[in-house]
Amino acid sequence: NAGVTQTPKFQVLKTGQSMTLQCAQDMNHNSMYWYRQDPGMGLRLIYYSASEGTTDKGEVPNGYNVSRLNKREFSLRLESAAPSQTSVYFCASREGSGAGNWPQHFGDGTRLSIL
Amino acid sequence: SQQGEEDPQALSIQEGENATMNCSYKTSINNLQWYRQNSGRGLVHLILIRSNEREKHSGRLRVTLDTSKKSSSLLITASRAADTASYFCAANNAGGTSYGKLTFGQGTILTVHP
Numbered sequence: 578n579a580g581v582t583q584t585p586k587f588q589v590l591k592t593g594q595s596m597t598l599q600c601a602q603d604m605n606h607n608s609m610y611w612y613r614q615d616p617g618m619g620l621r622l623i624y625y626s627a628s629e630g631t632t633d634k635g636e637v638p639n640g641y642n643v644s645r646l647n648k649r650e651f652s653l654r655l656e657s658a659a660p661s662q663t664s665v666y667f668c669a670s671r672e673g674s675g676a677g678n679w680p681q682h683f684g685d686g687t688r689l690s691i692l
Numbered sequence: 693s694q695q696g697e698e699d700p701q702a703l704s705i706q707e708g709e710n711a712t713m714n715c716s717y718k719t720s721i722n723n724l725q726w727y728r729q730n731s732g733r734g735l736v737h738l739i740l741i742r743s744n745e746r747e748k749h750s751g752r753l754r755v756t757l758d759t760s761k762k763s764s765s766l767l768i769t770a771s772r773a774a775d776t777a778s779y780f781c782a783a784n785n786a787g788g789t790s791y792g793k794l795t796f797g798q799g800t801i802l803t804v805h806p
Contacts, residue, residue, distance in 0.1 A: 619796030
């Protein structure tokens with residue numbers, strides 16, 4: 578079982594370039610999440626999707642957009658990359674869509690550097 | 693802002709010793725979760741404790757939750773070199789619109805020396 582798959586694993590961009598980070602899960606989970614992790618810090622929520630067809634902002638949404646393409650896939654787009662967006666990005670999924678007690682399952686991350 | 697605060701930030705022990713990590717949070721929760729992150733990898737779920745539970749065990753892991761103090765602790769008994777990793781607590785805030793959103797602590801870096 579693959580679980581949560583993120584592509585690419587590494588990427589270097591120049592300031593102002595755009596790119597899309599891809600995430601797919603094969604566990605038939607309803608909820609999906611995008612986080613960023615900066616050195617010495619925990620994860621901060623960028624956007625989430627409680628169910629297919631819905632998306633909502635998290636703690637640090639500025640500079641990002643998301644698309645819940647279908648139940649399996651949730652992509653994160655940087656329209657005009659900035660050096661402050663250099664980070665490791667994690668996608669996660671969760672079985673339920675409401676306020677229940679389910680853990681999240683994480684991918685291995687995309688390491689993004691913006692020069 | 694980060695809701696969770698973890699203590700200590702780093703912990704270095706010998707194999708066979710116990711490791712205890714503490715976490716505090718600020719708002720009411722549905723549950724509190726602990727995750728492990730090995731270097732260069734994603735987070736792996738270890739244990740989830742519900743707001744109405746006080747203690748939970750899973751193998752060598754023991755988690756306690758004190759909602760009156762808004763705090764939790766993770767105990768790893770008889771540690772092994774393979775337990776070397778970063779450990780994060782994550783609070784699932786209460787409320788109908790929480791949608792499972794987690795607020796993470798800054799993590800504890802555990803090093804277990806053989």
